[in-house]
Amino acid sequence: MNKIYNPTAETWSEILKRPTKTIDDIEVTVKEIFKEVQKKGDEAVSKYTSIFDGIALDNNEVSQDEINEAIASISEELKEAIQLAKNNIYKFHSAQKTERITIETTEGVNCWQEKRPIQKIGLYIPGGTAPLFSTVLMLAVPAAIAGCNEIVLCSPPDKNGKINPAILYAANLCGVTKIIKVGGIQAIAGMTFGTETIPKVYKIFGPGNQFVTVAKQLATQFGVAIDMPAGPSELLVVADDTAVPAFVASDLLSQAEHGTDSQVILVSTSKTLIDAVENEIQTQIALLPRKAIAEKAIANSKLIYVENNTVALELINEYGPEHFIICTEDDDFYSDGIYNAGSVFIGNYTPESAGDYASGTNHTLPTNGYAKNYSGVNLDSFMKSMTFQKITEKGIQNIGKAIEVMAEAEGLQAHKNAVTLRLAQIELRK
Amino acid sequence: MNKIYNPTAETWSEILKRPTKTIDDIEVTVKEIFKEVQKKGDEAVSKYTSIFDGIALDNNEVSQDEINEAIASISEELKEAIQLAKNNIYKFHSAQKTERITIETTEGVNCWQEKRPIQKIGLYIPGGTAPLFSTVLMLAVPAAIAGCNEIVLCSPPDKNGKINPAILYAANLCGVTKIIKVGGIQAIAGMTFGTETIPKVYKIFGPGNQFVTVAKQLATQFGVAIDMPAGPSELLVVADDTAVPAFVASDLLSQAEHGTDSQVILVSTSKTLIDAVENEIQTQIALLPRKAIAEKAIANSKLIYVENNTVALELINEYGPEHFIICTEDDDFYSDGIYNAGSVFIGNYTPESAGDYASGTNHTLPTNGYAKNYSGVNLDSFMKSMTFQKITEKGIQNIGKAIEVMAEAEGLQAHKNAVTLRLAQIELRK
Structure with a gap:
């Protein structure tokens, strides 16, 4: 762990630097696979599933039988936990629904804004040892609330051609309309172009390794939207002597176990707290199954002492953490003043893992400083805002002159004509 | 004009095809300029301003004197028109403000969502013969309502080193905090990396030629967000015998004068209306100053006859027009059923130019089919949605078990520990 005392503002950007990734090598591979999937469809998808997942599949769509089998295999305890989480996510995201906003901006000029669902969306759920069924909840629940027609889920098959049952269970519970056994670059390419079995979608959501990340970026060049750019997960805790060192350590470690490149930062106005947290980390880390991963992330972690809350808040806003835990005497100072956080x-009783699973907030959040300019996934991520307007004869008489003058000044005569013709016709009828 | 009668659904994608652009050549140039601006800052910016705009500037920031001069040079008539438009845009976008949404998802688990402004934003306004001061209103007004701290505007200088006075007037009126005389790729690069005089921003808005479009795309690879991907402007009108042919023709022409690549489509259930509009276009086009441009766009335009409203709506949703005008007997059928439109x-009295200038809705809208997955610019475009949660002892007791079970099932032991430690401490104190 790196302890840093009272860093000057000039050194912040260096201290808060995130690891840079080189994606140039990957890009070539991703482009090639995209080209092949675009041209050959399922044939190419099958080929790459064979290569990357080591399994040849006759049929890549998950059947109702497989779903039933998955449902039967999940313990009641896990089902209840998933149901509780789903209910909370449903409640929080349902509350985000917005009504039509209508304004008569000038007499006779009625404008309104309405949100309508994106009709076809794709969810990508990684495979591997940690089956991220929680991410299925985080994406499929708001998609269903939004009213998306088609909710396609892609996840790679294991060596036996199966998807983890908890993922299937969650997908079935939350209204996913089609589940396909395909992963990696070929999954993203499939949802971008559409194949015989994979529907083309308008927006792709979900986490993934660096291949998936680059593939999602490439998808945007073919008209597909994505949830947000991805980077390693990160947590910043601000804590003072009112915090419980063991709790803070456990939160930092829950971030650290995600990956060796996870970003873990503690900012404090108390040197005592920093030392106590450091000790607690040593104790707790020894018992973790993912100790090796956590140790690497912790080795790169930063424990930063600053003199007061004002400096701390400024530094935190400069960093823009994905997850931000506040355990201080004056929590409101931080929650009111934070502008950049996911x-x-x-x-003390609000661990990050609550939001990762079951409190109801979404865990798909901006990393890598993107909290400065991107929202985390929320109900609106699955909708588009559209505007409507209806102008009466009186209305166009009220604003027509202004339109004519502005169109003329911009050199757009036909824009002006569209108003002039209408005004003239109204005059004629008088 | 291409008249098409009753096209079968299989031919729609071909008929509705938009022109494809090749951007590979441009990309090399854009990347080079980015690299140079990143490395050399203002020195590189000055160099490219000399090359592309033909002027060497000692100072690229617009001074208060220049702003005052601009204000003095604008006619009262234009000032009044801009003020009327600004008021309507202000009213419509202010109405889009949302309150904090708070939900207690489970007893003791309080979650809320709040929107906070993106702190630094950049607006790009093209130069050239048509000074798009209306776009200044469309971007700066909602940015100011959102509460963005820094609103930087970049626009290229003319041969005399000036920016069009109407742009300066509008920028000053709407709360732009800094105006810089820089255009094209070097402007986007400057706002991406920051230079001695150009502030680094978090999100870039605004239209531009294909160089600016590619530059904005590249900016996203360096952590900057953009409003939306850009393409040629487009209009689709659906009209029947209740429409006024002259009005429809004037709307199609106001779209056509934007550029030779503008997309202009009329869909109708009336062959009589189609023929009448065709005649009106011939009459009106002859008188336009931008006739040459409009003629080319009109030559590629499509007049599509379909048998009924249901087919028409399906075809329109498949296209996803930027601007969609409805002049039919059953307007509600279309406005309720349209899912993909900007x-x-x-x-009959709602021309597109009303929304372009003065009704209050935003004119920065998704083109190129992006209406399927992107919102037009609105108040939220200048904000980020953040979530907050505060859990009590009771709350963590209520959801703690579910978190533990789910974390365990995902193989994330440290996530579980963060809860277990807290629950144990609560138990101990009993």
Whole structure:
């Protein structure tokens, strides 16, 4: 762990630097696979599933039988936990629904804004040892609330041609309309272009390794939208002597176990707290199954002492953490003043893992400083805002002159004509 | 004009095809300029301003004197028109403000969502013969309502080192905090990396030629967000015998004068209306100053006859027009059923130019089929949605078990520990 005392503002950007990735090598591979899937469809998808997942599949769509089998294999305990999480996510995201906003901006000029669902969306759920069924909840629940017609889920098959049952269970529970056994670059390419079995979608959501990340970026060049750019997960905790060192350590470690490139930062106005957290980390880390991963992330972690809350807040806004935990005497100071963070966790009994699973907030959040300019996934991520307007004869008489003058000044005569003709016709009828 | 009668659904994608652009050549140039601006800052910016705009500037920031001069040079008539438009845009976008949404998802688990402004934004306004001061209103007004701290505007200088006075007037009126005389790729690169005089921003908005478009795409690879991907402007009108042919023709022409690559489509259930509009276009086009441009766009335009409203709506949703005008007997059928459109204009007295300038809706809209997955610019475009949560002892007791079970099932032991430690401490104190 790197302890840093009272860093000057000039050194912040260096201290808060995130690891840079080189994606040039990957890009060539991703482009090639995209080209092949675009041209050959399922044939290419099968080929790459064979190569990357080591399994030849006759049929890549998950059947109802497989779903039933998965449902039967999940313990009641896990089913209840998933149901509780789903209910909370449903409640929080349902509350985000917005009504039509209507304004008569000038007499006779009625404008309104309405949100309508994106009709076809794709969810990518990685395979591997940690089956991220929680991410299925985080994406499929708001998609269903939004009213998306088609909710396609792609996840790679294991060596036996199966998808983890918890993923299938969650997908079935949350209204996914089609589940396909395909992973990696070929999954993203399939949802971008559409194949015989994979529907083309308008927006792709979900996490993934660096191949998937680059593939999602490439998809945007073919008209597909994505949830947000991805990077390693990160957590920043601000804590003072009112915090419980063991809790803070456990939160930092829950971030550290994600991956060796996870970003873990503690900012504190108390040197005592920093030392106590450091000790607690040593104790707790020894018992973790993912100790090797956590140790690497912790080795790169930063424990930063600053003199007061004002400096701390400034430094945190400069960093823009994905997850931000506040355990201080003056929590409101931080929660009111934070501008750049994905999700904020307040108080000693609000661990990050609550938001990762079951409190109801979304865990798909901007990393890598993107909290400065991107929202985390929320109900609106599955909708588009559209505007409507209806102008009466009186209305066009009220604003027509202004339109004519502005169109003329911009040199757009036909724009002006469209108003002039209408005004003239109204005059004629008088 | 291409008249098409009753096209079968299989031919729609061909008929509705938009022109494809090749951007490979441009990309090399854009990348080079980015690299140079990143490395050399203002020195590189000055160099490219000399090359592309033909002027060497000692100072590229617009001074208060220049702004005052611009204000003095604008006619009262234009000032009044801009003020009227600004008021309507302000009213419509202010109405889009949302309150904090708070939900207690489970007893003791309080979650809320709040929107906070993106702190630094950049607006790009093209130069050239048509000074797009209306776009200044469309971007700066909602940015100011959102509460963005820094609103930087870049626009290229003319041969005399000036920016069009109407642009300066509008920028000053709407709360732009800094105006810089820089255009094209070097402007986007400057706002991406920051230079001695150009502030680094978090999100870039605004239209531009294909160089600017590719530069904005490249900016996203360096952590900057953009409003949306850009393409040629487009209009689709659906009209029947209740429409006024002269009005429809004037709307199609106001789209056509934008550029030779503008997309202009009329869909109708009336062959009589189609023929009448065709005649009106011939009459009106002859008088336009931008006749040459409009003629080329009109030559590629499509007049499509379909048998009924249901087919028409399906075809229109498949296309996803930027601007969608409805002039039919059953307007509600279309306005209720349209899922893919940027902005919708309803009735005979609602020309597209109303929304372009003064009705209050935003004119920065998704083109190129992006209406299927992107919102037009609105108040939220200048904000990020953040979530917050505060859990009590009771709350973590209520959801703790579910978190533990799910974390365990995902193989993330440290996530579980963060809860287990807290629950144990609560138990101990009992």
